[in-house]
Amino acid sequence: VRDYALPESLQHKLALFAARGHVPYFKDGFFSRDSWLAVLFGQGLVPKHYDRLADFLPLDELDAKLRDLHARIARQVADMTTHEYVIEQYCGSVAPRLQVGT
């Protein structure tokens, strides 16, 4: 499948991402920009350059903002209940238990 021919629109999208991390936004697109970024980064693509609009923020401010964002995400995740607990709360009494080994 790695050798499949790509449609022109996808080639263009990949070229834009490779050049500068730009992901075109389509009002009628099914997948959001975040989904595209997850796929493209997930497959190991790394843009050659970044958008120069990002230079608007001084480097130390950017560094502080990213650290803060990262810390807030970690804090919020730590505060959340576990998936297992939520399932237990919602349907613990009614959902049939998965019987293993019977």
Place this chain on the structure above:
Amino acid sequence: VTAPRTVVIVGRDATAWLAACVIQSALGAAGVRVSVIELPGAAGAADVYSTLPALEPLHRRLRIDEGRLLAATRGAFTLGMNFTDATRQAPSFFHAYGSTGARIDGVEFLPHWLKARALGLPVAWEDFCVTAAAAKHGRMLVPDPDIERHGFTDYGYHLPAIPYAAWLKQRALRAGIESIAAREAHALPAAGGATLEGIALDGDRRVRGELFIDATADALLMTALGVARESWADAFPADRLLVAHAAPLPAPPAYAEVRAGETGWLALHPSQVCTHVVHAYSGETRDDAALAHATRLAGLELHAASVRARSPGRRVDAWRGNCVAIGEAACTFDAIHGVDLQAVQIGLVHLLPLFPVAAEFEVERREYNRNVRAAFERIRDFQSAHYVLNRYGGAFWERARLTPVSAELLRKIGVFRARGDLVHYEDESFDIADWQSLLLGHGVMPETWDPAADRTSPEVVKGELLRILGFIRRKVESQRPHVQFLNR
């Protein structure tokens, strides 16, 4: 070779200075240096920019204070355009920069209004629009939580062209943008002719640059690069514009009025300086006859009238080589909806996130050209609809009804006529509310409505309609007159 760091803008008037301010403010921190080769201005004292609501957020990004801008330029607010018919064939309609009605029972307002109308409701579409009501009562309206609970309201400006350009220039110079005044400029193509190397000015001066912006209106740089133009002349009946000014109105309303006459249309754009008058007509009418028509349509004494040719059309590429055309150099629109600055803005906001990051930028160029082309074509469709759907009297309007339209517009009108839905494409400048005003205003009445509206009983709908009308009345009464708002 690295990414371009010097941007040379060649142009005049507000287009050149808005481009300079926007690029400098967004990319100055990335080390981009902007200089402007300023050619003699083409705008006259009667010229005005009638702007759409999108300009205000761009101004805010540039940290332009609205109160100071309007005080410095003696401009005014506009809540929309009132389209009237001096040929007495069609009812007038108001194209407001705000929404109409409110959802009822979770369903859009239009299907409810269509059904109520079929049951005998005698209230016009625009009477359910708080923005239109405020405008027609001489008030100014700004967004507030009350209005935003049900819909939205917005506004544009009438900015006298010369003081607006001067105000932008002053800001540009303060921001450190280099300004080079020149009587004339010539593009210097690089070897091979695909890119530009620099600009030659009068008196043997040369300015070199890496990225060039053509803000010249007559597309000086694009022409030197051999970029062809796609004419839209057959889609628009007017090819001449008469511009003049009349005495300022004692209480300038916060809207423009566009009057249809037998040989064209006439627009009145009030500002604090004067009433700016624009008359569009076809070359079949002689210029002196056009002045007589304009005077009669305006009902005002006109001063300093001047005439220019205006031919809508688009450069096949807005970005070619290392040169980006902004504003009229990229696309000239029909004058009717005041979209000149919107075209400038489209060119700039699409450029910023695609501004070259390396010596090679072919993929960015392709993306840019595709996006701005779509954006320009959707504006053209909106204007085209105004002409092709008109019900006015006279040969000018008769010819306008027969002008060709795009497949996209044809589909849009067809779907709306069938069931009141709007096909909304990518890159639209005019929103659903704008299209609804335009299509209903020209009498395109949907034949059916979304059956979801049938779930609500007529009594409940009637109560809601009365509630909305009551809300509009109270809201409008509590707003300040436009003049008071301008002098706040």
